[in-house]
Amino acid sequence: MDASQIFPVPCLTDNFAWVFENARKEAFVVDPGESAPLEEHLAQRGAKLTHILITHYHFDHVGGAAELSEKTGARIWAPREAVQPLHKTLEGGKTEDVGSLSMQVIDTPGHAMHHVSLYFPALEALFCGDVLFALGCGKLFDGSAEEMWRSLTRLRALPPETKVCCGHDYTAGNLRFVRSLKGFSEAGERVVKALEQARAHTPDNQAAGLPTRLKDEICANPFLLASDETFLRANDISHPAGAKAFQELRKRKDLF
Ligand SMILES: [Zn+2]
Structure with missing residues (x-):
């Protein structure tokens, strides 16, 4: 494991983007709702953003992605049709290497049709967008209760010590x-x-x-x-x- 800390960065009204770094000061962000707070965070840390990871297409999760990518050169990885530009499409069931970190992509529809959750075993961390919140779960916008329940049970099966890094402060x-x-x-x-x-x-x-x-x-x-x-x-x-x-x-x- 080469990433030591995971930082929540408040965006917009009640969103969190999550940022983590490796030992080489390469940084990764999940769901940047806007660009400015993340630029500030990266400058403070002296870290270089390499990857922008997206859980789903709602504006408050992707709003800062294009600007951040343009300013930093970071690549945007997202479910299909979630955002432009899109450098890699994330698909449930696959494992991807993000820098030197392994990331499991878990299909979690229910709140949004194409919604993925991102699990990093080395960080013991789950970035679950708007599926699972602290004592809550996302609303059913584009999906059925059956889909959402299946998504939640998939997340529930992860190791118990997993940190749940959710997309909102609700x-x-x-x-x-x-x-x-x-x-x-x-x-x-x-x-x-x-x-x-x-x-x-x-x-x-x-x-x-x-x-x-x-x-x-x-x-x-x-x-x-x-x-x-x-x-x-x-x-x-x-x-x-x-x-x-x-x-x-x-x-x-x-x-x-
Ligand atoms: Zn959402």
């Missing part, structure tokens, strides 16, 4: 929704409390408490608990565990 709202639900395990309650404390004295959009760990999401993220019969019963959800229960939870959050 944590405050997600915490409120979580507090309206019952039936969390003791471990889940501890995760929720820790995240509340991490954010208690920090303004939103400062990435307090992020990235979360996958093992914490597995016990405290209500959407990942859609397969947990005890949790469903505690919240009067009679839909079958899995995609149907997930759909009901997503609907409740949309109306919350």
Whole structure:
């Protein structure tokens, strides 16, 4: 492993781009919603951007890609039709070398039709765009509940220590929704409390408490608990565990 730190860089209103570097000060960015904050970050670090990685085509994830690429010469890798210019198309199920780092591309549709999540085993880090958030998940814009549930279960199968580097700071709202639900395990309650404390004295959009760990999401993220019969019963959800229960939870959050 030659990358030591992963930095969230706030973009636009409530987006995070994520930047990491290798020992040679080559930098990689995921989902630059705008160019300026990333240029500033790179200048501060004295790092040279080589790759711009994109999870999906929504403007707040690609808005800064072309400008950053033009200014730095970095190559843009993205799912098909996500952005212009596009130097390499990312496809689910493939493994790519990003500099000296191996990256697994995971197909995660549901929020957007062509949405990939990017997993780096050497960093123990997952960049999941708008699929999985701290205690939340993305809205179903271009996909079905079945697709999103399948995507979430794919991410849930990654190693428990995985850092979940999500695309937005929706944590405050997600915490409120979580507090309206019952039936969390003791471990889940501890995760929720820790995240509340991490954010208690920090303004939103400062990435307090992020990235979360996958093992914490597995016990405290209500959407990942859609397969947990005890949790469903505690919240009067009679839909079958899995995609149907997930759909009901997503609907409740949309109306919350
Ligand atoms: Zn999106």
